Amino acid sequence: MNVWITLRNLRVRAGATFLTVLAVALAVATALVVPMITRSAQRGAADAAQVFDLLVTPKGSSTQAVLSSLFYLQAPLGNLKYATYERLARDPRTRRAVPIGLGDNYAGFPIVGTTSAFFDQRMKPTQPPYFRVARGRIFGAPNEAVLGAGVAARAGLGVGGSFRSEHGMFEVAGAEHEEHEGEYRVVGVLAPTGGPVDRAVLVGMESIWSSHGQFAPRSRGVTAVLYTATNLGDLYSVAQGLNASADAQAVFPGQVFAQVRGVLEQGEAAYAALSVLVLILAALTVWLSVYAASVERARGVSLLRALGARRGTVFSVVLLETGVTVLAGILLGVGLALLVGWGAGALLGGRLGFSLPSPSLDPSLLLRAAALFPLGLLAALPPAVRAARQSPLEFL
Amino acid sequence: MKVETRGLRVRHSPEVDLRYPDLSVGSGEHVVVVGPSGSGKTTLLHLVPGLLVPQGGEVLVGGRRIDTLSEGERDAYRATSVGIVFQDFHLMPGYGALDNVVLGLGLAGVRGGAAVKRAREVLTDLGLGARLSHPPRRLSTGERQRVALARAVAHRPALLLADEPTAHLDPSRASDAVALLRSTAASIGATLVVVSHDPAVVSGFDSRVRVGARPDEVSA
Numbered sequence: 001m002n003v004w005i006t007l008r009n010l011r012v013r014a015g016a017t018f019l020t021v022l023a024v025a026l027a028v029a030t031a032l033v034v035p036m037i038t039r040s041a042q043r044g045a046a047d048a049a050q051v052f053d054l055l056v057t058p059k060g061s062s063t064q065a066v067l068s069s070l071f072y073l074q075a076p077l078g079n080l081k082y083a084t085y086e087r088l089a090r091d092p093r094t095r096r097a098v099p100i101g102l103g104d105n106y107a108g109f110p111i112v113g114t115t116s117a118f119f120d121q122r123m124k125p126t127q128p129p130y131f132r133v134a135r136g137r138i139f140g141a142p143n144e145a146v147l148g149a150g151v152a153a154r155a156g157l158g159v160g161g162s163f164r165s166e167h168g169m170f171e172v173a174g175a176e177h178e179e180h181e182g183e184y185r186v187v188g189v190l191a192p193t194g195g196p197v198d199r200a201v202l203v204g205m206e207s208i209w210s211s212h213g214q215f216a217p218r219s220r221g222v223t224a225v226l227y228t229a230t231n232l233g234d235l236y237s238v239a240q241g242l243n244a245s246a247d248a249q250a251v252f253p254g255q256v257f258a259q260v261r262g263v264l265e266q267g268e269a270a271y272a273a274l275s276v277l278v279l280i281l282a283a284l285t286v287w288l289s290v291y292a293a294s295v296e297r298a299r300g301v302s303l304l305r306a307l308g309a310r311r312g313t314v315f316s317v318v319l320l321e322t323g324v325t326v327l328a329g330i331l332l333g334v335g336l337a338l339l340v341g342w343g344a345g346a347l348l349g350g351r352l353g354f355s356l357p358s359p360s361l362d363p364s365l366l367l368r369a370a371a372l373f374p375l376g377l378l379a380a381l382p383p384a385v386r387a388a389r390q391s392p393l394e395f396l
Numbered sequence: 397m398k399v400e401t402r403g404l405r406v407r408h409s410p411e412v413d414l415r416y417p418d419l420s421v422g423s424g425e426h427v428v429v430v431g432p433s434g435s436g437k438t439t440l441l442h443l444v445p446g447l448l449v450p451q452g453g454e455v456l457v458g459g460r461r462i463d464t465l466s467e468g469e470r471d472a473y474r475a476t477s478v479g480i481v482f483q484d485f486h487l488m489p490g491y492g493a494l495d496n497v498v499l500g501l502g503l504a505g506v507r508g509g510a511a512v513k514r515a516r517e518v519l520t521d522l523g524l525g526a527r528l529s530h531p532p533r534r535l536s537t538g539e540r541q542r543v544a545l546a547r548a549v550a551h552r553p554a555l556l557l558a559d560e561p562t563a564h565l566d567p568s569r570a571s572d573a574v575a576l577l578r579s580t581a582a583s584i585g586a587t588l589v590v591v592s593h594d595p596a597v598v599s600g601f602d603s604r605v606r607v608g609a610r611p612d613e614v615s616a
Binding site for chain 1: 489
């Protein structure tokens with residue numbers, strides 16, 4: 001009966017109830033959406049870097065190294081000598097050394113020169129290869145290309161199709177397109193991974209060299225090497241050796257992510273403080289609506305008591321009304337945050353070059369939103385006690 | 397259900413000290429309590445259902461002392477055994493006619509589909525079948541009174557109380573309202589106590605109880 005009365009009362013004050021639910025929902029969504037997206041972005045970024053141990057690039061900013069050679073988002077630092085790659089590939093401590101050559105694009109999608117070793121990369125040595133050819137095969141002959149899943153979908157190209165590459169890693173809006181002579185033929189399409197390779201075109205290193213006129217072995221270079229050692233000890237000794245050398249550096253992507261995460265977390269801490277303020281504002285809105293309703297409620301309470309409702313009944317009805325309102329607001333807010341997080345994640349992922357995992361709410365975030373519930377009930381407690389103490393004759 | 401009072405005394409303030417004559421209303425009997433404004437008629441109507449506890453004397457309903465019950469017991473007694481038609485009707489604002497009646501039934505312990513079915517029957521019997529979802533503000537005064545009557549009788553109380561049932565009606569409808577009250581009370585076998593100073597109401601009853609012109613001068 002208490003629930004029935006509660007729902008009827010909320011319906012009678014539908015306008016005020018709706019506004020309170022909306023205020024709570026917006027506050028909850030505001031408090032949740034940014035941390036949800038940053039956490040999801042961090043997870044997405046970390047996934048893309050787990051198929052190798054070390055990124056070897058020319059000396060320079062480690063962040064730029066990761067953003068260019070791993071996410072294809074910035075211009076590369078320059079070229080490593082081909083000999084540096086060969087030395088790494090021959091090193092007995094090496095499990096796998098995958099060269100990366102950047103510099104061209106097709107319709108804005110970066111063309112990544114590499115070797116067949118690229119397709120042998122795995123999350124763990126015991127796991128199957130990370131990149132799987134969904135249709136066709138990997139490239140063999142010069143001018144053969146394998147498309148990332150996103151490229152195939154968006155450019156409408158499939159196995160057997162062909163295209164010309166353009167100079168430059170990115171497509172510059174308004175600039176004149178400088179097409180290369182040779183034509184690439186699509187021989188394979190990769191299964192989607194959610195990572196940056198989804199929007200890359202993979203070709204043999206030789207194709208890159210020949211399109212840039214680097215025919216002589218001494219003139220050849222690579223942008224970066226994705227390096228995996230046979231064991232952890234070897235990994236650090238290889239990294240030390242590279243960092244001591246004149247032209248190369250070893251970048252641990254995890255360390256770069258940790259730095260970026262540090263910056264993000266500072267921003268997130270400031271945002272968390274702001275969102276606490278927003279939640280307090282929502283709690284105040286609940287308090288306000290509870291008090292605004294109390295005069296109107298007093299008549300109803302008197303009447304209920306006169307009809308035989310016990311003190312406990314009117315007490316729990318007042319608490320339930322607020323509880324239901326706040327709970328509905330929290331649930332709507334969480335839904336709204338997931339929806340906005342999903343949309344913003346897709347947008348952000350598109351720009352960053354990797355798919356953000358679906359936003360999820362970890363317990364700490366849920367706790368932040370759920371804190372509103374006891375705050376709301378606390379607001380309802382004084383009017384509930386007053387209702388319970390009210391005489392049935394007070395308003396009759 | 398028989399209603400008796402003995403030596404009832406209610407002191408609202410040093411100036412208003414109401415003393416009532418002993419009353420005895422037989423089970424199923426219909427009685428009107430008459431007297432001028434301020435004579436304590438409405439207070440008597442609050443004493444019988446336990447809304448007010450007297451400073452002295454006894455209220456017995458069906459042989460049971462009401463004034464000595466705990467508050468929770470009085471609530472339960474009021475919800476199950478008494479139906480009240482208030483002077484201003486006091487319908488729940490915003491609740492439709494049906495919901496107002498279902499509310500009374502729910503407090504009396506009749507829940508769910510049974511309550512809805514019973515509420516619908518009673519409202520239809522009172523000519524409100526087409527007004528079930530109308531909130532009080534969309535009902536005429538007469539309709540509001542009939543919804544209040546439906547709420548008071550739907551749970552078949554043994555005692556039906558009505559405070560100035562014609563106060564908001566034009567004189568031509570007064571006798572109809574009294575007849576409806578009496579016939580509805582008779583249909584459920586309830587004892588009916590009506591408080592009124594309206595001659596049109598008073599003339600509709602054979603049994604009358606008079607309370608005095610001055611608050612301290614109450615007489616039978």
